Amino acid sequence: MKRIDLIQDTINNNDVDQLVNWLKGYPRLTKGPMTLEFENKFANWIGSEYAVFVNSGSSANLLMVYALKHAGLLKNNKFCVPSLCWATDLAPVLQFDLEPVLVDCNLENLSVDLEHLEKVFKEESPAALILVSVLGLSPDMDAVIDLCEKYEVVLLEDNCESQGTSYKGKRLGNFGLMSSFSTYFGHTMSTIEGGMITTNDSDMYNLLLQLRSHGWDRDLSPQRQSELREEWGISDFSALYSFYVPGFNVRSTDLQAFIGVGQLDKVDHSIQKRYENYLYYKEKLSGKIWFPNELQESFTANFAIPVILDDEGKKMSLVKELEENNIACRPLISGSMGTQPFYKKLYGENKLPNCEVVDSRGIYVPNHPLLQQEDIDRICEIILNNV
Numbered sequence: 350m351k352r353i354d355l356i357q358d359t360i361n362n363n364d365v366d367q368l369v370n371w372l373k374g375y376p377r378l379t380k381g382p383m384t385l386e387f388e389n390k391f392a393n394w395i396g397s398e399y400a401v402f403v404n405s406g407s408s409a410n411l412l413m414v415y416a417l418k419h420a421g422l423l424k425n426n427k428f429c430v431p432s433l434c435w436a437t438d439l440a441p442v443l444q445f446d447l448e449p450v451l452v453d454c455n456l457e458n459l460s461v462d463l464e465h466l467e468k469v470f471k472e473e474s475p476a477a478l479i480l481v482s483v484l485g486l487s488p489d490m491d492a493v494i495d496l497c498e499k500y501e502v503v504l505l506e507d508n509c510e511s512q513g514t515s516y517k518g519k520r521l522g523n524f525g526l527m528s529s530f531s532t533y534f535g536h537t538m539s540t541i542e543g544g545m546i547t548t549n550d551s552d553m554y555n556l557l558l559q560l561r562s563h564g565w566d567r568d569l570s571p572q573r574q575s576e577l578r579e580e581w582g583i584s585d586f587s588a589l590y591s592f593y594v595p596g597f598n599v600r601s602t603d604l605q606a607f608i609g610v611g612q613l614d615k616v617d618h619s620i621q622k623r624y625e626n627y628l629y630y631k632e633k634l635s636g637k638i639w640f641p642n643e644l645q646e647s648f649t650a651n652f653a654i655p656v657i658l659d660d661e662g663k664k665m666s667l668v669k670e671l672e673e674n675n676i677a678c679r680p681l682i683s684g685s686m687g688t689q690p691f692y693k694k695l696y697g698e699n700k701l702p703n704c705e706v707v708d709s710r711g712i713y714v715p716n717h718p719l720l721q722q723e724d725i726d727r728i729c730e731i732i733l734n735n736v
Contacts, residue, residue, distance in 0.1 A: 353676045353728065355653065357719045359539040359619075364611055371607055380562075383603035387610050388545075391530075394613055395522040397547040399554040402606060403561055406509040406531025406544035407437035408599035410479070413505050413527045413546060414441035416556050417477055419594060422503055422526075423447075427475035429502070431461050432686045432704040434481045438507055439686050443695065450475050451687050453701035457642045459655060459681075460488035462703060463496070470500040477503040482511035482521055483682065484655055484713060485623075487647035490516045490524050505529075509544070510682075512537040513620040513650030522547045527557070532605075537620065537650060538612035540605035556594065564596030565589075620650045622718035627651040629722060633729040638736050653713040655681055656732055661709045667735040668712060676728055677715055684708030 376383070384402050392400035403409050417423055428447045430439045433454040442449045450473050455462040460483060469475065478497060482488055497504045508514070508521045509531035515521065522528040527550075532543035548554050558568040566574045566588060574588070583591045627649055634640050639657040643649050658664045671678045685708040686692055687699030714728050 350675045351724075353715055353720070353724050354717075355677045355679065355715045356535045356717050359534060359536075359612075359717075360541070360608065364608060367611055368604070368608060372604075376603065376607075378604050379602055380600045380606075381603045383606040383610070384601065387606035387613075390610055390613050391545055392547060394616075395520050395547050397523055397528075398549045399547065399551070401546045401548075401554065401557045401561060402601050402609070403544045403546065403599045404601045405542055405599075406507075406529055406533065406536075407435075407440075408597075409509075409529035409531070409544035409546045410437050410507060411441045411444075412557055412560050412597070412599065413529060414447070414477075414479070415445055416527065416553055416560060417503060417505075418445055418447070419560070420552070420556060423476035424501065425474065425476050427473050429466070429469060429473075429475045429478040430686065431479075431481045432699070432701050433459060433483060433682055433684070433707055434479075434507070434686060435509070436683060436686075436689070436691075438479050438481055439692065443691075449692075449696075451699055451701060452478075453703045454483070454707060456639075456657075456703050456706060458486040458488070458644065459483040459641060459707070460486065461493070463489065463492050465701075466493070467496055467500075470496055470502060474500065475502055477505060479505040479507055480525065481507045482514060484641075484653050485511040485514050485627075485649050485651040486641055487511070487514050487516045487521065487644055487649065489644055490521075494524060509536065510652040511650055513616065513648075515648045515650075516644070517646045523549065526550060527553055532609060532612070537623075537652065538609070538616045540601065540609040540612065543601050543605050543609065559594050560596045561599055562596060563598055564592035564594040566591070566593060619718045623651045623716055624649060626716045626720050626725060627654070629725050630654050630716070630729065633725065634732065637733060651716050653679075653716050655711060655713050657681070657707065657711045658735065659710070663735050664710050664712060667732060670731050670735065671714070671728075674727070674731060676731070678712045681707050681711030681713050684711070
């Protein structure tokens with residue numbers, strides 16, 4: 350029986366052949382000119398001013414959170430995180446001694462519940478929100494931005510599952526102060542491992558460049574280097590090992606950047622095929638089982654298809670049947686962060702009603718560019734057997 354995986358051949362034989370030919374020229378492999386080319390090409394594709402390539406989407410989240418803290422942009426220690434998210438949306442908040450405030454999801458497009466978000470903003474007055482776009486579904490960006498402006502909350506975006514999703518003609522990655530993306534092997538496009546941060550703020554861009562690489566000034570423009578060296582009385586020689594901010598080392602490599610440049614050449618086709626598959630799933634499932642709603646004037650660069658059953662028993666029955674039929678499936682992201690062990694150890698259990706529905710009754714099933722309609726038919730037949 351044919352195996353249906355969550356992803357297939359994001360990096361295909363042609364990509365590997367191109368990489369081999371490039372390697373035969375004995376290029377620089379560590380971070381260098383190819384990284385700059387990839388960053389510029391990614392920023393142009395998203396529509397942002399700047400992009401910073403790092404070693405994972407998780408590192409992108411880490412740098413975004415720390416950049417806010419280091420730059421003094423947090424009015425207090427409270428940081429809003431959707432309870433329906435990935436572990437490394439929440440982890441940096443804990444790692445940098447900030448206070449997490451979990452926000453429930455909605456059951457329309459799985460983004461933050463706007464009523465609960467405003468309640469949290471009113472009662473907690475948090476400094477920042479990291480907004481997660483789940484499985485390529487666009488949040489109501491106008492409403493979120495209005496709330497952030499009203500309550501003076503800094504907005505970050507996590508678009509690791511939604512590269513290519515747009516809202517009112519603008520791609521996600523241009524709404525928050527900074528935005529994260531993932532180029533992990535299983536995502537929309539791949540550099541094997543990798544991530545990207547986009548921003549339209551030059552100060553944040555320069556800080557991110559330093560935080561990515563030890564805290565030194567090597568990746569900055571000559572003008573910015575001169576300003577820092579003059580400010581601190583540092584010679585050009587001493588600048589080689591001078592560190593201006595408490596940085597990390599989360600660089601990626603030119604080898605991975607080379608792969609990324611090639612991936613951007615075909616990502617639009619990949620995203621369009623995913624969207625066509627999404628519409629076919631919708632045709633097969635909508636009205637028969639819960640199916641997510643797209644916002645008007647949005648485009649869904651779908652990552653995978655969320656499925657929410659009537660109860661946990663039906664969910665586990667579906668999981669069993671999918672596995673028996675050689676079809677991959679996963680929990681619906683991480684379900685509910687408020688019930689994860691690392692959160693409970695520190696704060697106790699925090700069950701939010703809609704996230705509990707997702708946690709107990711939700712999974713996701715494959716969508717990728719090589720998926721055929723007969724594959725979707727097979728998956729949908731099994732899903733509908735368990736309604």
